Amino acid sequence: MPVETIASIAALRSRRADVRRSGRTVGLVPTMGALHAGHERLIEQARRESDCVVVSIFVNPIQFDRQDDLQRYPRTLDADRAVCERLGVDLIFAPTAEEMYPEPPQLTVDVGPLGDHLCGPFRPGHFRGVATVVLKLFEIVQPDRAYFGEKDAQQLAIIRRLVRDLNVPTAIAGVATVREADGLALSSRNQRLSADERRLATALFQALREAERQIGAGERDPAVIRERAAARIPSSPHLRLEYLEIVDPDSLQPAAVVQPPVRVAGALWVGSTRLIDNLLIA
Amino acid sequence: MPVETIASIAALRSRRADVRRSGRTVGLVPTMGALHAGHERLIEQARRESDCVVVSIFVNPIQFDRQDDLQRYPRTLDADRAVCERLGVDLIFAPTAEEMYPEPPQLTVDVGPLGDHLCGPFRPGHFRGVATVVLKLFEIVQPDRAYFGEKDAQQLAIIRRLVRDLNVPTAIAGVATVREADGLALSSRNQRLSADERRLATALFQALREAERQIGAGERDPAVIRERAAARIPSSPHLRLEYLEIVDPDSLQPAAVVQPPVRVAGALWVGSTRLIDNLLIA
Numbered sequence: 001m002p003v004e005t006i007a008s009i010a011a012l013r014s015r016r017a018d019v020r021r022s023g024r025t026v027g028l029v030p031t032m033g034a035l036h037a038g039h040e041r042l043i044e045q046a047r048r049e050s051d052c053v054v055v056s057i058f059v060n061p062i063q064f065d066r067q068d069d070l071q072r073y074p075r076t077l078d079a080d081r082a083v084c085e086r087l088g089v090d091l092i093f094a095p096t097a098e099e100m101y102p103e104p105p106q107l108t109v110d111v112g113p114l115g116d117h118l119c120g121p122f123r124p125g126h127f128r129g130v131a132t133v134v135l136k137l138f139e140i141v142q143p144d145r146a147y148f149g150e151k152d153a154q155q156l157a158i159i160r161r162l163v164r165d166l167n168v169p170t171a172i173a174g175v176a177t178v179r180e181a182d183g184l185a186l187s188s189r190n191q192r193l194s195a196d197e198r199r200l201a202t203a204l205f206q207a208l209r210e211a212e213r214q215i216g217a218g219e220r221d222p223a224v225i226r227e228r229a230a231a232r233i234p235s236s237p238h239l240r241l242e243y244l245e246i247v248d249p250d251s252l253q254p255a256a257v258v259q260p261p262v263r264v265a266g267a268l269w270v271g272s273t274r275l276i277d278n279l280l281i282a
Numbered sequence: 283m284p285v286e287t288i289a290s291i292a293a294l295r296s297r298r299a300d301v302r303r304s305g306r307t308v309g310l311v312p313t314m315g316a317l318h319a320g321h322e323r324l325i326e327q328a329r330r331e332s333d334c335v336v337v338s339i340f341v342n343p344i345q346f347d348r349q350d351d352l353q354r355y356p357r358t359l360d361a362d363r364a365v366c367e368r369l370g371v372d373l374i375f376a377p378t379a380e381e382m383y384p385e386p387p388q389l390t391v392d393v394g395p396l397g398d399h400l401c402g403p404f405r406p407g408h409f410r411g412v413a414t415v416v417l418k419l420f421e422i423v424q425p426d427r428a429y430f431g432e433k434d435a436q437q438l439a440i441i442r443r444l445v446r447d448l449n450v451p452t453a454i455a456g457v458a459t460v461r462e463a464d465g466l467a468l469s470s471r472n473q474r475l476s477a478d479e480r481r482l483a484t485a486l487f488q489a490l491r492e493a494e495r496q497i498g499a500g501e502r503d504p505a506v507i508r509e510r511a512a513a514r515i516p517s518s519p520h521l522r523l524e525y526l527e528i529v530d531p532d533s534l535q536p537a538a539v540v541q542p543p544v545r546v547a548g549a550l551w552v553g554s555t556r557l558i559d560n561l562l563i564a
Contacts, residue, residue, distance in 0.1 A: 106393070110390050128392075
């Protein structure tokens with residue numbers, strides 16, 4: 001039986017009220033679609049932990065800092081529905097942009113200093129857009145638990161802090177990154193890579209692993225770690241390291257002296273595709 | 283029987299869940315205490331429209347732009363409880379600042395262009411603090427309806443837009459301003475006025491009424507209206523008009539040509555006390 005797909009906020013709220021009356025718990029997996037094995041892990045964990053699993057599929061325009069990225073973002077709703085069906089999802093919430101934003105939002109969530117590092121400076125407005133749409137989804141779906149991938153570590157840290165600072169009654173679960181055999185973190189944007197670019201794309205993971213080795217060997221100077229890690233990125237006209245930073249896992253602030261636990265995170269341009277990845281070093 | 287008073291968020295959530303299971307509706311009246319007849323109107327309307335009436339009493343530190351105003355803000359919890367008891371309130375939620383802010387909030391609500399005029403420029407961070415604490419209270423109490431006074435018109439417009447932009451499932455009710463016989467809008471801060479200041483304080487209402495007369499007589503130039511209205515403020519070392527603006531009631535933006543419906547709003551310093559008031563001109 002195909003998974004029920006709801007596009008209207010009012011209809012979703014009505015179904016949510018039914019579930020509440022029946023005393024069942026709701027797990028939400030917020031996605032932008034183009035579901036891959038990373039998303040499948042999120043859905044599988046939600047399936048194990050919740051009575052009713054809702055997957056939202058919404059390519060959120062206000063979190064894109066570049067119009068071409070929004071336009072090129074893969075949209076594969078039929079395939080996504082098949083994944084959801086296979087994994088026993090109860091409900092897909094797939095609103096239009098008009099349904100979510102009938103007018104440009106005036107009130108938004110300011111993420112404060114959590115947006116000051118890593119992707120923040122390179123994607124102006126991105127995390128404001130993420131935090132705002134996630135809060136909207138929480139208000140609409142009112143999930144008991146919500147699932148986010150550790151691949152987007154800055155997003156995850158921001159959402160954890162969002163529910164804490166604003167008293168949102170939703171528990172946040174982080175789910176481990178899924179990787180290809182060569183270490184490339186799964187991402188919907190990987191679909192855009194040419195065969196050559198795909199081969200080069202593993203460089204980001206190699207750089208993060210080098211940082212992990214350096215820290216494991218006792219190196220504490222972030223500039224030294226960064227330099228040795230960046231040296232793992234092959235010299236290629238198709239590759240450009242946007243950043244590689246070592247930050248506190250919760251506050252996302254860099255420190256003058258690296259003291260685990262830390263998160264090493266980077267962004268690498270591969271041709272015209274921007275990939276991110278990170279490792280927690282405990 | 284004294285009204286049950288709850289200070290802990292966890293205890294409030296537990297009581298909220300009980301009310302939800304019993305199918306009763308919840309009306310919230312968010313206040314900073316020092317309850318007066320204006321608050322009483324809010325509570326009375328909530329009492330008529332809701333099964334369970336919750337009054338929150340919390341002097342929210344992050345919405346005060348001046349430390350002396352926070353310190354001087356009247357705190358009258360015993361009298362407030364008596365008012366709540368008399369009006370049949372079911373529950374008082376009176377958390378400490380530590381309960382609401384165990385750590386300084388990093389994520390806050392940015393109110394956008396709704397904060398650009400009226401009180402916004404004169405009280406930096408005020409409406410961010412208001413919108414953030416109201417959203418927190420909504421997340422904790424999860425009211426079906428919440429009640430706000432029209433005296434704080436900018437706050438009311440911002441909260442109306444907050445629930446719309448963020449899909450908060452709470453209906454917002456605005457309740458008419460209560461005035462003294464000479465027109466002075468009721469406010470907790472009126473308690474601070476000396477007898478002389480109290481006599482002078484009606485000047486703000488007189489100025490707003492003059493603006494109303496000018497608009498009613500067909501005047502459309504905001505500068506002319508403002509000048510004639512401000513002329514109603516007596517020349518006194520104890521009085522200083524901070525602003526008098528004519529704005530769209532929803533967007534809170536001024537227009538080059540006044541076209542009703544508009545809201546005329548002003549702030550008047552009376553000695554060391556800042557008073558605000560406004561009129562809707564339909």
